[in-house]
Amino acid sequence: MGKKCIGIDVGGTSVKVGLFETTGDLLLKWEVPTRKEEGGKYIIGDVAASILKTLEEKQIPMEEVVGAGLGVPGPVMPDGSVEVCVNLGWHNVNPGKELSELLGGLPVKSGNDANVAALGEMWQGGGKGFDDIVMVTLGTGVGGGVIIGQKIIAGKHGLAGEIGHIHIRDEETESCNCGGVGCVEQISSATGIAREARRKMAASDAPSAMREFGDDITAKDVLDAAKAGDALALETMEVVGHYLGLALAQISMVVDPEVFVLGGGVSKAGQFLIDTIYKHYDKYTPISKNKSGIVLATLGNDAGIYGAARQILD
Amino acid sequence: MGKKCIGIDVGGTSVKVGLFETTGDLLLKWEVPTRKEEGGKYIIGDVAASILKTLEEKQIPMEEVVGAGLGVPGPVMPDGSVEVCVNLGWHNVNPGKELSELLGGLPVKSGNDANVAALGEMWQGGGKGFDDIVMVTLGTGVGGGVIIGQKIIAGKHGLAGEIGHIHIRDEETESCNCGGVGCVEQISSATGIAREARRKMAASDAPSAMREFGDDITAKDVLDAAKAGDALALETMEVVGHYLGLALAQISMVVDPEVFVLGGGVSKAGQFLIDTIYKHYDKYTPISKNKSGIVLATLGNDAGIYGAARQILD
Structure with missing residues (x-):
């Protein structure tokens, strides 16, 4: 089995998660409901738990996963911090850092969702090549x-x-x-x-x-x-x-x-x-x-x- | 003495040449007339000769020079080739490659002059920092x-x-x-x-x-x-x-x-x-x-x- 990576698209209603081969093949995708209560404090924990559960079910060891990326519906600073994300209730959080800690130090990178979608189309979509x-x-x-x-x-x-x-x-x-x-x-x-x-x-x-x-x-x-x-x-x-x-x-x-x-x-x-x-x-x-x-x-x-x-x- | 680099701005009347410390200090600058006859075939040779002469005069060994850059008044392809440069008479040349050969294999990179000027202002000008x-x-x-x-x-x-x-x-x-x-x-x-x-x-x-x-x-x-x-x-x-x-x-x-x-x-x-x-x-x-x-x-x-x-x- 080749190396894997995880893509997470955080939306206001649900969080989409995809497990990919690093070559770009989508192996599996699923959704996690977005719990916006209490400033969206449960969102990343829910995502982490869902990822760990899925990897276990599919018998994919964490060592095979090189990292995860987040798409966030708002501006993301170069260090991954989010000042405000109205749709999710987030204020002054660093969702990527939080996710990384919950996934045993897995490398995580965050970006704005529109920019991230463009990167996706470049990788495996209309802009491929x-x-x-x-x-x-x-x-x-x-x-x-x-x-x-x-x-x-x-x-x-x-x-x-x-x-x-x-x-x-x-x-x-x-x-x-x-x-x-x-x-x-x-x-x-x-x-x-x-x-x-x-x-x-x-x-x-x-x-x-x-x-x-x-x-x-x-x-x-x-x-x-x-x-x-x-x-x-x-x-x-x-x-x-x-x-x-x-x-x-x-x-x-x-x-x-x-x-x-x-x-x-x-x-x-x-x-x-x-x-x-x-x-x-x-x-x-x-x-x-x-x-x-x-x-x-x-x-x-x-x-x-x-x-x-x-x-x-x- | 620190390492040096050379900047060459090719214009229609004269070629400006600058010798820099790699830290950004301009040590010396001079000009070489632009000989446009015969499709501009003498321009790069004139520049190379002038650089070699100046380095010798200033007793700067070539080993101290990490490379040179060219600014060209027209579009430059990623490999440094120039399809056409009306102001200089150039057609299908690779001025950077030619200059590198004349300077004993010194690394040379080329870019469009307007883009290169912007990079200069970023490095040591109004856009510094x-x-x-x-x-x-x-x-x-x-x-x-x-x-x-x-x-x-x-x-x-x-x-x-x-x-x-x-x-x-x-x-x-x-x-x-x-x-x-x-x-x-x-x-x-x-x-x-x-x-x-x-x-x-x-x-x-x-x-x-x-x-x-x-x-x-x-x-x-x-x-x-x-x-x-x-x-x-x-x-x-x-x-x-x-x-x-x-x-x-x-x-x-x-x-x-x-x-x-x-x-x-x-x-x-x-x-x-x-x-x-x-x-x-x-x-x-x-x-x-x-x-x-x-x-x-x-x-x-x-x-x-x-x-x-x-x-x-x-």
């Missing part, structure tokens, strides 16, 4: 992660990869959750796409398949209609593609990755979404004929455990 | 360099740090040298600032100290007038500060450096320029109270030799 990727996760919000030389760029203040909060649209009037106005997230998240569709419908009398959904329209409804050729849905996606393509072009002028990896629910629109973004990305990067590619994430919700585990392999 | 900086050079054009973990991020297609070609202004109608429209360089280079001033003067009848310069106005004239309180010059610099501040905010959401280092002729405006940019930068980064600082470059034209030399010390 590339050293430098930028992941853009188009979900309820827009997250991101920057991986250069197979390593996470976390940023001095934990802001690296906050692609969703690049200011991109001067004409926006509504506020973003971050306190800004005109962020990428406001246009290209699932929420943002639905809002753009509502705006398009309100601003026009044109018939559209989107109208049957009314104000309850979702990003999937918009994308399905656009793929079917609905003119107003296509107009909506042109706006989304324009701003996302521009954002990717801006990112290219900063870190110039080999590929952009699109993840999150919106990315299920697949090649249609890539094509919609790419033409605008291409327009805004006239400086070079050689451009970063755009590919789809492949690991879905498992990206976090993959990336968490990958952290320990440097 | 920081591991993660983004340099923005406001000269005739706008260049840049991204240094993370004390290393240059060059990008997969050599585009990382091309801060000047971030698309930032949708309303722009004139074209940028890169083929794009609305780049950072078009507004905040020395050329761009002068153009903004001409636009402001043309669009208004307001009296202004800038008018005496007419169409020959320079960025320095604009900055001097703004510092003296001239309303139209201040309006001009608000536009420049707005777009530069926005660009820095966007960069922060990608790599989140410890500091931005401003260099180039325009940065001689000093704290006034920093203040003009910072308020806009601050506005566009509401996501965090902890922000990257903005400091001034200090090495001037020597940044290139410092950074070239620093490349070899990894």
